[in-house]
Amino acid sequence: MVEVHLWSGLRSLTGGQEVVRVQAATTGELLRELVRLHPQLQAPIDAGVSVAVNGRIIAAGLSEPIPEGAEVYLMQRLRGG
Amino acid sequence: MALDDRKSRFTFVGTRPNRPDGLDKVTGRARFGADVTAPGMLFGAILRSPHAHARIVRIDTSKAEAHRDVKAVVTRADFADVPFKPGLEGEFWNVLENVMAGEKALYDGHAVAAVAASSALAARDALKLIEVEYEVLPHVTDVDKAMAPDAPVIREGAADYSVPEGMHPNVVRYHESGHGDVEAGFAEADLVIEDHFVTEATHQGYIEPHACLASLGADGKGELWCCTQGHWIVQKTCAALLGIETAQLRVTASEIGGGFGGKTTVFIEPVALALSRKANRPVKIVMSRSEVLRATGPTASASMDVKIGMKKDGTITAAQGVFRLQGGAFPGAPGDMTAMCAFAPYNLTNVRQVGYDVMSNRPKQAAYRAPGAPMGAFAVESVIDELCKKLGLDPIEVRLKNAAREGTKASYGPTYDRIGLVETLEAAKGHPHYSAPLKPGQGRGVACGFWFNHGGETSVSLALSEDGSAQLMVGTPDIGGSRASMALMAAEVLGIPYENIRVTIADTATLGYNDVSHGSRVTYASGLATIKAAQHAVEKLCERAAAKWGIPVDAVKWENGCAVPSGPNAGDFDPLPLAEITADMGRTGGPISGHFEATPEGAGVSFGTHIVDAEVDPETGKTSITRYTVIQDAGKAIHPAYVEGQYQGGAAQGIGWALNEEYIYGEDGRLQNPVFLDYRIPVASDLPMIDTVIVEVPNPGHPFGVRGVGETGIVPPLAAIANAVSNAAGVRMRQLPMSPPRILAALKGNG
Amino acid sequence: MTKHHVTTTVNGDTVEYLCDARETLLDCLRDKLNLTGAKEGCGTGDCGACSVTLDGRLVCSCLVLGVEAEGKQIETIEGMARDETLHPLQRKFIDHAALQCGVCTPGVLVAAKALLEKNPDPTEEEARYWLAGNLCRCTGYDKIIRAVLETAAELREAS
Amino acid sequence: MQYHRPASFAEASDLAAHATGITRFLAGGTDVLVQLRSEIVTPDTLIDIKAIDGVRDIARHADGSWTLGVAVTGAEMSEHPQLGREWPGVVEAMDLIGSTQVQGRATLTGNLCNGSPAADSVPAMVAAGVTATVTGPAGDRVVAVEDIPTGPGKTSLAQGELISALHIPARGASGGDAYLRFIPRTEMDIAVVGVGVNLRVDGDTITEARVALGAVAPTVLLVEDCTRALIGTTLDHAALAALAAAASAACKPIDDKRGTIEFRTEVAGVLAKRAAKIAYARAKGETA
Secondary structure, eight states: EEEEEEOOOGGGGTTTTTTTEOSSSSSHHHOOOOOOGGGGGHHHHHHHHEEEETTESSOSSOOOOOTTTTTTEEEEEEEEO | OOOOOOOOOOSSTTTOOOTTHHHHHHTTOOOOOOOOTTOOOOEEEEOOOSSEEEEEEEEEEOOHHHHHHHEEEOOOGGOOOOOOSSHHHHHHHHHHHHHSOSEOOOOOTOOOEEEEEESSHHHHHHTOEEEEEEEEEEOOOOOHHHHHSSOOSSOOOOOOTSOOOTSSSTTTEEEEEEESOHHHHHOSSSEEEEEEEEOOOOOOOOOOEEEEOOOOOTTTTTEEEEOSSSSEEEHHHHHHHHOOGGGEEEEHHHHHHHBBTTTTSSSSHHHHHHHHHHHHHHHEEEEOOOHHHHHHHSOEEEEEEEEEEEEETOOEEEEEEEEEOOSSSOOOOOOOHHHHHHHHTBBOEEEEEEEEEEEEOOOOOOSSSSSSHHHHHHHHHHHHHHHHHHHHHHHHHHHHBBBBTTTOOOOOOSSSSOHHHHHHHHHHHHHHHSSSSSOOTTEEEEEEEEEEOOOOEEEEEEEETTSSSSEEEEEEEOSHHHHHHHHHHHHHHHOOOOGGGEEOOOOTSSSOOOSSSOOTOOOIIIIHHHHHHHHHHHHHHHHHHHHHTTSGGGEEEHHHHHHHHSSSOOOOOOEHHHHHHTTTTGGOOOOOOOEEEEOOOOOOOOOEEEEEEEETTTTTTOOOEEEEEEEEOOOSSSSSSHHHHHHHHHHHHHHHHHOOOOBOOTTTSSSSSOOTTOOOOEEEGGGGOEEEEEEEEHHHHSSTTTOTTTTTGGGGGHHHHHHHHHHTTSSOBBBBBBBBBHHHHHHHTTO | OOOOOEEEEEEEEEEEEEETTOOOOHHIIIIIOOOSOOOOOOSSSSSSSTTETTEEEEGGGGGSGGGGGGTOOOOOOOGGGGGTTHHHHHHHHHHHOOOOOOOSSHHHHHHHHHHHHHHHHHOHHHHHHGGGGSOOOSSSSHHHHHHHHHHHHHHHHOO | OEEEEESSSSHHHHHHHOOOOOOEEESSOOTTTHHTTTTTTSSEEEEEEETTTTTTTTTEEETTTTEEEEOOOOHHHOOOOOHHHHOOOHHHHHHHHSSSHHTTBBHHHHHHHOTTTTHHHHHHHHHTTTTEEETTTTTTEEEEEGSSSEEEEEEOOTTEEEEEEEEOOOTTEEEEEEEEEEOSSSSSSSSSEEEEEEEETTEEEEEEEEEHHHHHSSSSSEEEHHHHHTTOOOOOHHHHHHHHHHHHHHHHOOBBBBOOOEEEEEHHHHHHHHHHHHHHHTTOOOOO
16 A cells, blocks of 8 residues: 555545555556545546655656555646746 | 666766857858748738737638738638647647637737738738727736636636635636644744735747748648747647647757747647648748737746744744736646745745636746746745844855755655755855855845756657767757757767767657657756667667677677677677777668657756845946856756856846846736837846856766756746845845836835 | 849848848848848847848848848858858857857857957957847856957957 | 938938828938837838938037038947047937947937937937937928927928938037936836936036936926026035936826836936036046
């Protein structure tokens, strides 16, 4: 299991939870599981999210591994100039 | 990806060779967006709304169509019917709506129709023959007014899932994040300062206006030449807007005369393609400067409230910020980025940040160098400076005391890997600039800044020639010398001289997909891909050597441009230089190339600290910048001269933003200053030399340690200059630009 | 509308073109003579990207009509290098990384050459004011000014 | 647009007198071409006066007065060995306009006839007492520079009239002039406030003074109260304060993208003091 930290703006979509525990070995699985547990998270995920795994920000990749016990944060998709 | 090949000793990387495109650019030979022609070419021109907000009742193009020099006229009806859905397709709809107005003109300068004619003059004249009937609607251009209950609605239903109920429909996205308990944190503080800050919209100000040459036939096959930061996004977007297949549109990126984020989308390209399809001839469109200022860019304007609590020893106990960003008539203002970056330099137990994306009757904002970050840094670093002053603390010591480092929980959530903020602060503290005496009337300011940097989809191809030279094809347009950096990195891996490598920005037909040159990603991501592609070629070179020597390939290694036996047991063979292997390659297995396609996910965040001295004329409020020092973590500087150039350019743009650049709208909602005469970017005589210090704290996510350098340099200047000006003037400046009338008003106590 | 026939000299070559009275010298150089080194950054004389010399005088070619060029001597960036040899300013700009995107570079070089011909030993301040009409958005001017001053020093030493 | 290149002012006047629609004269073109390109003003008739004999001449007469041809550029004025020594304020005002490139084209006459209240050279010319020869269908007349512009973009010249020469009075003994303007950058901006001062002294005492303000009213203002504040004084603190007050009081500015009413009013006084100090030092033969 990994604990996924959401940004606080998402709490209204998860019944107030800011940390969601999911079973996932990759970033793609993680996003799928999040939506399965909290269907309302589909909208922000469609709008674009990044996943920070142990501090490394995965901008888009769905196949990045998530080690057991990793620190995982869901973040808004980054944009650059 | 596996990054087992981290390198710290370099032969080519870190040197300063001449850039490969230097000769073309100093002789006028380099071909920019507007510099090409095609046989039978027509000239396009675009009619733009004079109103900030108006329903388009009727467009009559018959008189223009009847003009003998006019070969095509297009309106919104000539574009594909792009479905309006959330996500990427929704963004296509937004782009289409911006490229050519539908039911409403949403800002002064919004395109409403276009013509193609046999000369540029004829095209401009023909625009006057198009009759547009408008029903003028109430408009709003200010961010706070756009959020007010009585504000005109730009578009119903534009808000996404994130916006809390009860907000005005112009609020289209909402971000909230943080950790800890800010109220408890403020209660612990010895001093809490809360203040309101405002920044105006600024334009990226690239000197080259948007330009393109388009050719599209009824068979759905097209060619497009344009100045862009990313031709694959142009290809994808134009194909969608024109209703053709992506692969049928070949897009070539011209030399690009600056972008800074403003050339990451399309404006005229789909219009030129639509005109070309209708006229069945190539069409060139070149924007005028006033079109650039009225209808492209700019960055968002911001209204911000920041509250920070500090103990007497300088410890920050809590920080909170509300950042409202206005991004024009479409969703996209980076309020979320402002919020996430604002407090990122600090190790905070209690932090909360809120960002709003607000629509108004202005042009669709475009990314501008670390989009969203400079505004937030301005507000936060101003409050920290004020706290330091009131508590009698040194601004660098306070920043060091609170600085984020490896293991710190970032204000936006995750834990930092190896980062270089402390190193930039230590370098600032020890820099002679920081201890240099100030003259009367002068003030010194310091500020820190943060930016994420980005990876993105990347494809690179490297092909070796028989004579041992190499051609490298990358897909990220070279804005500031990246071809030189790519060649250096390839030279480092291949072990052949820098000069033997020719780097080309490949078109969309000759290389796989590449994300835009943005997010400071080019040296990081295309660089990483170049290294991988070169390593791929080296593997093949080693295979050929192994076959020639009749030893296993794992008994061969690559050293200084030669295949050599990996150890004494591998056999006794003379080093086999690259050129000797390639000379025979056609007969030893075929051409040798290396490729790499991936989305590198290891971009390293970066920090900078700036020191600036400003002098304020107390009688006129005029500011001059007398000394400027940029200190920034590059991770690893591949070509230090162009890293310095990025630092200096970021600082210069920051000086413009801080002092004089602003979008000025009249009561009528029209842009008052759409010319360089009144949109005042810094000129040579406005600036001092800009000193730079390159700090190198390697990024663990890149084989050579590269972090992006393009964007972070514009994050600290607004704040650093505001602090310097406030210290010089003796009064806190909370609104940008700090133009002389604003400073003089502040000095006289009525600002 | 009748067009005007213009005969003029560009980089030592006699050239002819037909132009509308409204067309600028910049339009004529770029669209009729295919000399695209001079750029239109603003069309209002505010950016200097279209700098050329007209009878030896530095001007913005966007502020000169094509028809006014009749009988004049025009020098553009394309005429700055003599055969294979770059002008010292051109060489120094490459050596000093004094360009990033390069779109302002032709105008800056033409203007800097005019400066050094008038004033072989400019101060930093003189160089900055002389080049104030040449906007550069990439470099912050630092490396441009250094390249100009170092070229001046080199030329003084050589003469 | 019809383009003409007459060989004489009489011919130019005749062309203009018989033209229909909008007529513009082309000297340096740094305003005409900007307006043309931006489609603010597209003339029907454009009369290029640079082929007329003598328009590029700078002549100093035996009495010390000067005549400047209408196509003399700012660069040519700055390069003239003697003009700038006698009338540094006029030359510096002209030199402040635009870039080096613009200096290669722009003219005093064009700056005047463009009718901008913010024109840099005009306050300096008004302070200096410059006059213009106006050639028209009825012949020539001489007009004070301050009587040419009548409002933003407007002049008192009738159809068929054009300026054919500018005349700067003899500098004379113990005189000095200066022009200062305020702009937000160091170059390339339009004046937010401009002040021209022209003085004569007898010993330390000011005996003649003309002060003109730009960009603070629909036309450049020649301010009599500023003259009164200076004459008879040695430019002491009281005189400077009175000058600043008179300058600020004369302002009738607008709020626009370049400055506010408050700012322009305040800074007009500041610049008047600073310009007066420079002109005073010059009148006394001190370098400034």
